[in-house]
Amino acid sequence: MMRSGKTAAVAPDRRLRGAWNRSADRLTNLISHATLALAARFGVGSIFFMSGRTKVNGLLTVKDGAYALFREEYKLPVLPPELAAHVTTYAEHLFPLLLALGLFTRLSALALLGMTAVIQIFVYPHAWPTHLSWAVLMLYLVGRGAGPVSMDRLFAVK
Secondary structure (H helix, E strand, C coil): CHHHHHHHHHHHHHHHHHHHHHHHHHHHHHCCHHHHHHHHHHHHHHHHHHHHHCCEECCCEECHHHHHHHHHHHCCCCCCHHHHHHHHHHHHHHHHHHHHHCCCHHHHHHHHHHHHHHHHHHHCHHHHHHHHHHHHHHHHHHHHCCCCCCHHHHCCCC
């Protein structure tokens, strides 16, 4: 009698788990790697691209305010502020554009991940929740690549 009581309690658990797993499988099929990679590429790329745009006039003329930002607020210990302003500004334009194209995606995500690490360690250590959310997107791209809707796929580059 006790045995049948356990069996009756287990059966609803199995049905519930089965329904849950079927739903999870549907979501996995619905939200594919292609969708995740494309969203990650444009999501993290737009963050850095828009940051880069705030540092320039016209196409790529670094603003005086960007130099001041690197001299007075960012104060990176390893690069002179003028050089850091140029390198960062150009990187914030180049790597997001490569991500948008899905070209050299892993390299671009690694470069932006490195920039994020520098920002986290030397500039805004208190902003770790934001930087962690960026890092997760970039780690996904480093680990899984650009996905099928990309120049990487077109050129057979992993």
